Amino acid sequence: MPKVLPGAYNTFIPNARSSGNLFVDFSRNINDFACLRYCQPVPVQQTVGLWYQMGLDERARLTDNDAAKFLWADGTPRPNNQNSDEYFEEKSYRCERRSYTSTLGKMASEQAAWDELDRRCRMLAQQAMTVRTNAIVSRMTTSSEYPSDHVADLSVTGVIPGVTGNWAASTSARLAIRRTLNHIKNTITLATRAAVNSDDLVMVMSPDTAEQIAVSQEIVELLKQNIGGLKYLRADEEFPKDSYGLPPRLYNTEVIIEKTVKVTSQKGLLSQSAQYVLPVGTVVVCHKPEALEGVEGGRSFSTCSIHIYRDDDLTVETDEVRWDRLTNVAVTDNFDVNMSAPITGFLLQNVC
Numbered sequence: 553m554p555k556v557l558p559g560a561y562n563t564f565i566p567n568a569r570s571s572g573n574l575f576v577d578f579s580r581n582i583n584d585f586a587c588l589r590y591c592q593p594v595p596v597q598q599t600v601g602l603w604y605q606m607g608l609d610e611r612a613r614l615t616d617n618d619a620a621k622f623l624w625a626d627g628t629p630r631p632n633n634q635n636s637d638e639y640f641e642e643k644s645y646r647c648e649r650r651s652y653t654s655t656l657g658k659m660a661s662e663q664a665a666w667d668e669l670d671r672r673c674r675m676l677a678q679q680a681m682t683v684r685t686n687a688i689v690s691r692m693t694t695s696s697e698y699p700s701d702h703v704a705d706l707s708v709t710g711v712i713p714g715v716t717g718n719w720a721a722s723t724s725a726r727l728a729i730r731r732t733l734n735h736i737k738n739t740i741t742l743a744t745r746a747a748v749n750s751d752d753l754v755m756v757m758s759p760d761t762a763e764q765i766a767v768s769q770e771i772v773e774l775l776k777q778n779i780g781g782l783k784y785l786r787a788d789e790e791f792p793k794d795s796y797g798l799p800p801r802l803y804n805t806e807v808i809i810e811k812t813v814k815v816t817s818q819k820g821l822l823s824q825s826a827q828y829v830l831p832v833g834t835v836v837v838c839h840k841p842e843a844l845e846g847v848e849g850g851r852s853f854s855t856c857s858i859h860i861y862r863d864d865d866l867t868v869e870t871d872e873v874r875w876d877r878l879t880n881v882a883v884t885d886n887f888d889v890n891m892s893a894p895i896t897g898f899l900l901q902n903v904c
Contacts, residue, residue: 586810587685590756591692591889592841592854595862599647599886605893610638612745645859649886650683652676658877669879673868676883680866684858685812686829687889692756692836692856697891698899701739706732707902718833720764720904724773729765733803736837736898743895748839748853753896754806756836757903758828759796762809764904766797775799806840833904839896855897861886 624631654672661668695703704711706718706728714731722728737750757765765771778799798807810830817824830836838855864886871880891897 585681585685585812586756586808587681587688587812589808590754590836590838590840591688591856591858592852592892593858593860594852595865596645596647596859597862599649599861601645601859603643603645603890603892605641605643607638607640608743608745608747608895610636643890643892645888645890647859647861647864647886647888649861649864649884650680652680652883652885654881656879656881658879661879669870669881672881673883676881677866677868680883680885682812682814682829684885684887685810686814687887688856688858689810689812689829691889691891692838692897693831693834693899695899695901698894698897699743702743702894702897703899703901704732705901718903719770719835720768722768722770724770727770729768729770730803732900733805733837736900739898740837740839740896744853748896751804752840752853753837754808754840755802756808756810756830756838757834758830758832759809759811760828760832761830761835761904762796762798762807764832771798771802805837833902835900835903837898837900839893853893853896855891855893857890857892859888859890 621631621633654676656668656672691697706712706715709716712732712735715728715735716726717728719729719732733755737753740748740753741750795807796809798809800807810828812829813826814829815824815826839853841852841854864884867884869882869884871882872878873880
């Protein structure tokens, strides 16, 4: 270092006190992940187990001759129908354990101007939740997981009756969004034999999809004619600020923005690429979980469920190695994602 004269910038050792120990960190709260709102977590006691998918036809069966067979005249034995039971299908889950780890040196931890151990834990927890969300979205956006009539590619003309073009290009005359959602509700109502109410359905999309749909002429006109339009523009309490221009409920269907981001580049590359886990142009309509947490052995209409082994539900552990003066940090997760009731969901592709 060359010799210099004393000045305003070189007579002290720079430190973080002058900024008030400003600490810029972008770790995301795991409770902010939207997957908890459209995929029901089910704690399980064992890593491998069974669950059952019950049939629906018999409870709604009414053929031309059925009305007479239920009649019971006085003075006669009660009718005994031996063919009134229902089929069921046995399904299985297999939880797979995942470990997210980091190692912290003692001097780095002791001399840090912030709580480095806490920062590492939050970083690993977010990584674990990102993997969870990606697994859920991957399962829910696989067309083979649904019945064939529960998947629609809007780039194909006439795939949904009355719908021409995609949602981004919809107008108040075409009403592609409204027609599509009505078709989906009717399809799910028929498939579930009216066991699922359309009020319990949610619509999941990425921010870039929501951004394009929000500026469609159909949505713009809808908001212009709504008496709450001003509140919407001001983003008042009943209009969430992270809806990217869409109302919180669209045609009586709750809108959920899945904004989880994944970095797809290897560490160390000069340029890092990031994208949303839910692809642009893909919308999933599914049944909203009846409860925040499912009950093992209980009944559920949730389109997708995530079975989580009870002892490894984002468990945070630390292990101090005194001899090496190191602290190992780990977050353990153990789960399996299953489409528990695919007939309560609908997959839309190329909506924009």
